Each structure stands twice: as C-alpha cells, then as structure tokens.
Amino acid sequence: MSASPSDPARYNSFLRDLLGAMAYGELSAFERLSSDARYSPTLHDRAVLGRIAVTEFQHYELVSARLEELGLDAEAAMLPFQPSVDHFHERTRPADWFESLMKAYVIDTVSADFYRAVSRHVDGSTRELVERIQSDEAATAVLRELLRAALDDDPRLASRLALWARRLLGEALTQAQRVSAGLTFLGGLIGVDEEQSEEQIRGLRAELAAGHSHRMKRLGLTG
Amino acid sequence: MSASPSDPARYNSFLRDLLGAMAYGELSAFERLSSDARYSPTLHDRAVLGRIAVTEFQHYELVSARLEELGLDAEAAMLPFQPSVDHFHERTRPADWFESLMKAYVIDTVSADFYRAVSRHVDGSTRELVERIQSDEAATAVLRELLRAALDDDPRLASRLALWARRLLGEALTQAQRVSAGLTFLGGLIGVDEEQSEEQIRGLRAELAAGHSHRMKRLGLTG
Numbered sequence: 318m319s320a321s322p323s324d325p326a327r328y329n330s331f332l333r334d335l336l337g338a339m340a341y342g343e344l345s346a347f348e349r350l351s352s353d354a355r356y357s358p359t360l361h362d363r364a365v366l367g368r369i370a371v372t373e374f375q376h377y378e379l380v381s382a383r384l385e386e387l388g389l390d391a392e393a394a395m396l397p398f399q400p401s402v403d404h405f406h407e408r409t410r411p412a413d414w415f416e417s418l419m420k421a422y423v424i425d426t427v428s429a430d431f432y433r434a435v436s437r438h439v440d441g442s443t444r445e446l447v448e449r450i451q452s453d454e455a456a457t458a459v460l461r462e463l464l465r466a467a468l469d470d471d472p473r474l475a476s477r478l479a480l481w482a483r484r485l486l487g488e489a490l491t492q493a494q495r496v497s498a499g500l501t502f503l504g505g506l507i508g509v510d511e512e513q514s515e516e517q518i519r520g521l522r523a524e525l526a527a528g529h530s531h532r533m534k535r536l537g538l539t540g
Numbered sequence: 541m542s543a544s545p546s547d548p549a550r551y552n553s554f555l556r557d558l559l560g561a562m563a564y565g566e567l568s569a570f571e572r573l574s575s576d577a578r579y580s581p582t583l584h585d586r587a588v589l590g591r592i593a594v595t596e597f598q599h600y601e602l603v604s605a606r607l608e609e610l611g612l613d614a615e616a617a618m619l620p621f622q623p624s625v626d627h628f629h630e631r632t633r634p635a636d637w638f639e640s641l642m643k644a645y646v647i648d649t650v651s652a653d654f655y656r657a658v659s660r661h662v663d664g665s666t667r668e669l670v671e672r673i674q675s676d677e678a679a680t681a682v683l684r685e686l687l688r689a690a691l692d693d694d695p696r697l698a699s700r701l702a703l704w705a706r707r708l709l710g711e712a713l714t715q716a717q718r719v720s721a722g723l724t725f726l727g728g729l730i731g732v733d734e735e736q737s738e739e740q741i742r743g744l745r746a747e748l749a750a751g752h753s754h755r756m757k758r759l760g761l762t763g
Contacts, residue, residue, distance in 0.1 A: 344583070347590060351574035360567070360615045360622070364604070367570060371597050374590055381587070392583045399583070 329387070332443060336384050337394030338402075338496045339432060339450070343377035344395070345402050346370075346424055353417035362414070365463070369421060369456045376450045383446055398496070405492045409485055415467050419478050422460040423485040423529070429457075430528045431493045434521055464536055479538040486529050490522055497521065552610070555666060559607050560617030561625075561719045562655060562673070566600035567618070568625050569593075569647055576640035585637070588686070592644060592679045599673045606669055621719070628715045632708055638690050642701050645683040646708040646752070652680075653751045654716045657744050687759055702761040709752050713745055720744065 350370035357363040381391040411417040429451035436447035468474055497518050533539070573593035580586040604614040634640040652674035659670035691697055720741050756762070 341583070344587060344590065348574055348578045348586075351571055351593065352578075355568075355571045355575075360564075360618050363571075364567060364600070364614075367567065367597055367600075370574065371594050374594050377587070377590075391587075395583050 329389075332387065332439070333384070333389050333394045334397070334496075335435060335439070335443075336380050336387075336389075337391075337396075338398045339447075340377055340380040340384065340391060341395035341398045341402055342424075342428060343373045343380065343450075345406060346421075347373040347377060349406055350417075350421055353411060353414075353421075356414050356417065358414055362463070365459060366417070366421070369425075369459065372453060372456050376453075379446065379450060383443075401492060401495045405488055409488050415464075415474055415478060416481050418460060418463050418467065419482055420485055422457070422464060422532075423482055423489060425457055425460060426532055427486065427489045427493070427525055427529060429453075430525050431496075431521070434524060435497075461532075461536070468537060475538055479533065482529075482533055482538065486526065490525060493525060494518065494522065552612075555610065555662070556607070556612050556617045557620070557719075558655075558658060558662070558666075559603050559610075559612075560614075560619075561621045562670075563600055563603040563607065563614060564618035564621045564625050565651060566596045566603065566673075568629060569644075570596040570600060572629055573640075573644055576634060576637075576644075579637050579640065581637055585686070588682060589640070589644070592648075592682065595676060595679050599676075602669065602673060606666075624715060624718045628711055632711050638687075638697055638701060639704055641683060641686050641690065642705055643708055645680070645687060645755075646705055646712060648680055648683060649755055650709065650712045650716070650748055650752060652676075653748050654719075654744070657747060658720075684755075684759070691760060698761055702756065705752075705756055705761060709749065713748060716748060717741065717745065 347370050350373060351367060354363045354366035354370060357366055384391045384394050409420060411420050432447050432451045436444045436451075439447070464478075468478070570593050573596060574590060577586045577589035577593060580589055607614045607617050632643060634643050655670050655674050659667045659674075662670070687701075691701070
C-alpha cells in the first residue's frame with residue numbers, strides 16, 4: 318500500500334500539509350515545553366525539560382528545511398494548522414510540573430505513532446525524515462523515567478495523572494483526526510475510496526489509543 | 541593584570557560563582573525568550589526568536605559541562621543567582637513583541653560585555669569558553685536587524701523603546717553589580733585592595749553603559 322505519487326501536484330500539497338502540521342506541532346511544543354520548564358521543582362529538572370524542548374525545535378528546523386527544499390514556504394505550510402494546534406494547547410494547560418511532564422510524554426508518543434503511521438504512505442525520503450524525527454527514543458525515555466520517579470515518590474499522583482492522561486489522549490485524537498481530515502486526499506493517493514479512507518482513520522484512532530493505553534499500564538496507571 | 545590562581549580554593553569558588561551566574565542567566569534567558577516567542581507577529585519571527593532561545597540553551601549546556609568538568613555541581617553553582625536573575629525578569633516583563641526583542645537584545649549585549657570584562661581576570665581556558673559563548677554575533681545581528689526593521693516600520697515606536705531600553709539597562713546594571721559583589725574576592729585574586737575593587741566595579745558600570753548607549757544610537761534611539 319505504498320504511495321506512488323501518480324498525481325504530483327496533489328502529492329505535493331499532501332506533503333505540504335503533512336510537513337506543515339508536523340512543523341507547527343514541533344514549534345509550538347517547543348514553546349510550551351520551555352515555558353513549562355520554568356515550573357520544574359529543581360534546576361536539574363528545568364534543564365532536562367529544556368533539553369527536550371530544544372530537541373523539538375531542532376525537529377521543527379529539519380521539517381522546515383525539507384519544506385524549503387521542496388520549494389514550499391514553511392510559514393504558509395504551517396498556518397492552516399495553527400488554530401487547531403493552539404486550541405489543543407489552550408485546552409490542555411498543565412496545572413503543575415507533573416501535568417507538564419505527562420503532557421510532554423503524551424504529545425511525544427502519540428504524535429510519533431501518528432506520524433509514523435501516516436508516513437507508511439509517503440515516499441522513502443519523506444518517510445526517512447519522519448522516522449528520524451519521531452523515533453527520538455532518548456527524550457521519551459527521559460520523560461518516562463521522570464514520570465515513574467514522580468509516581469514512586471507520591472502514589473496519590475496516580476489517579477490524578479491517569480485522568481489527566483485520558484483527557485490529553487482525547488484531545489490528541491481529536492487533533493489527529495483534524496490533521497487526517499486535512500489529508501483526505503491521502504485516500505485518493507493510495508487508491509482507496511472515501512469509505513475505505515474513513516475506515517483507515519478509525520483504525521488509526523484505535524491504534525493510537527492502544528499504544529497509549531499500553532504505555533500508561535507500563536507506568537502503573539489504568540488507561 | 542591577569543589572574544594567577546595563587547589561592548586555588550578561592551579561585552575555584554570564584555569560578556564556580558562566575559560560571560554559575562552565567563549558567564543560570566543562560567537557562568532563564570532561554571525560558572523567557574522561548575515563551576516570548578509565542579507572541580511574535582509571524583511564524584517566521586517566532587522561529588527566529590526560538591532559534592536565539594535555543595542558542596542560549598546550548599550556551600547553558602556548555603557552561604554546565606565546564607562546571608561538571610571542574611567537579612562542581614551545576615545546580616549548586618546556579619542556585620545562589622536564581623533569586624536575583626528571576627527578580628530581574630519579573631521587573632522586566634515585556635508588554636509586547638517589540639519589547640521582547642529589545643529585552644533579548646539588551647540582555648544579549650550587556651551580559652556579553654559584562655562577562656567579557658570579567659573574563660579578563662580568569663585563566664586562559666575559562667576565558668576561551670566565555671569568549672566563545674559571549675561573542676555569538678549571529679544572534680545579536682538578527683535581533684538588531686529585527687529592531688531596526690520594526691523602528692523603520694513605525695517611527696512612533698522609537699520613544700517607547702528608548703524608554704524601555706533605559707529601564708532594561710538600569711536593571712541589568714543592578715544585576716551586574718550584584719554578580720560583581722558576589723565575586724568580591726576577585727579583588728583579592730588580582731591583588732587589588734577593596735577600594736581599587738570598588739573603583740573597578742564603577743569603571744565596569746560606566747563601560748557597560750557606554751556600550752549600550754552606543755548601540756542605542758546606532759538604532760537611532762537616544763540613550
């Protein structure tokens with residue numbers, strides 16, 4: 318089911334949207350994470366979260382450079398996704414350090430799963446870029462360990478963070494659905510009809526939710 | 541007047557304070573700048589300010605690595621400077637994008653002048669690190685061009701930004717004085733008595749103010 322860009326103009330606008338959504342997602346994650354870092358309990362934790370934020374920015378730069386390579390304006394590509402990404406962040410303002418950590422972890426993992434799934438349908442060189450960006454295991458591992466340590470320190474956190482993670486997942490899925498809808502011509506690209514395309518989107522939703530639930534269980538939280 | 545670390549323990553605590561102040565300054569500048577970036581008028585400007593914030597973080601990492609090399613704990617070295625740096629930021633909250641730009645520019649240039657001046661008295665390898673970090677001309681040039689463009693676009697900005705820059709300078713000088721006071725043993729290190737040391741601090745203040753005034757004039761602002 319790999320995509321052959323049979324319609325180059327259409328494929329190009331698909332790529333523009335895909336990369337535009339990723340780029341704006343990374344840029345805004347950078348800004349939110351680095352602001353949240355200020356509320357870290359220790360300077361060490363601030364630096365750890367800062368480093369993760371910086372990694373997001375470097376991802377933004379990679380995607381943005383790819384857009385320029387394709388002769389596309391990065392700003393124009395990102396703009397359509399600004400309202401919904403900003404809306405996501407407005408609806409998920411962390412109340413404290415632990416909620417910031419969980420938010421970073423959920424964004425990191427769910428968007429990696431999402432973009433990796435979508436990248437199955439793109440050309441090799443774009444897929445490579447997506448893989449490179451979305452499999453930054455180091456950042457994910459750091460966040461997981463910080464969450465684990467926090468939960469060990471204070472078991473009462475578990476129910477609050479489980480609830481918070483569920484809300485984050487809900488918002489992230491809505492967000493993923495919006496981006497997918499923006500990429501509807503993907504259906505056309507890979508030669509499936511609208512119904513099949515909707516089925517794919519439902520399948521993707523289930524896949525993202527399952528991955529999340531698995532990770533929460535590993536943290537000892539009930540999804 | 542170069543320092544020979546005749547008293548190693550004292551010199552070590554001098555270095556710890558110098559690097560600790562720099563490290564916390566860079567870390568907090570990173571967080572503030574990247575939060576401010578969100579208010580940029582265009583996505584392009586957001587990315588530009590984000591890049592500068594990331595550079596600050598990379599500087600923080602360099603200084604922090606040097607502290608570790610010296611067998612010193614970066615967090616412990618930064619902590620004494622946290623209250624006054626945070627206080628500085630609280631007293632200089634930008635009201636909009638233009639004030640954020642000016643704040644970044646003033647912090648960038650005045651602290652570079654300050655640390656370069658102080659580094660005249662340190663060992664070669666530390667001086668090299670300070671030079672490397674504080675002469676990041678690229679970021680400074682970007683900020684200067686953004687300010688110049690903003691002032692060209694709207695000449696009424698000039699008086700407001702001139703006033704704002706004056707306030708920033710005042711706060712930055714207070715900050716520099718605090719750090720210098722924390723480094724009082726510098727006097728002892730370079731073999732001058734307390735009176736001479738106070739004279740040096742006055743001289744440094746004048747030097748920083750003159751550099752700032754020169755830069756403001758180049759922007760067409762009256763210092």
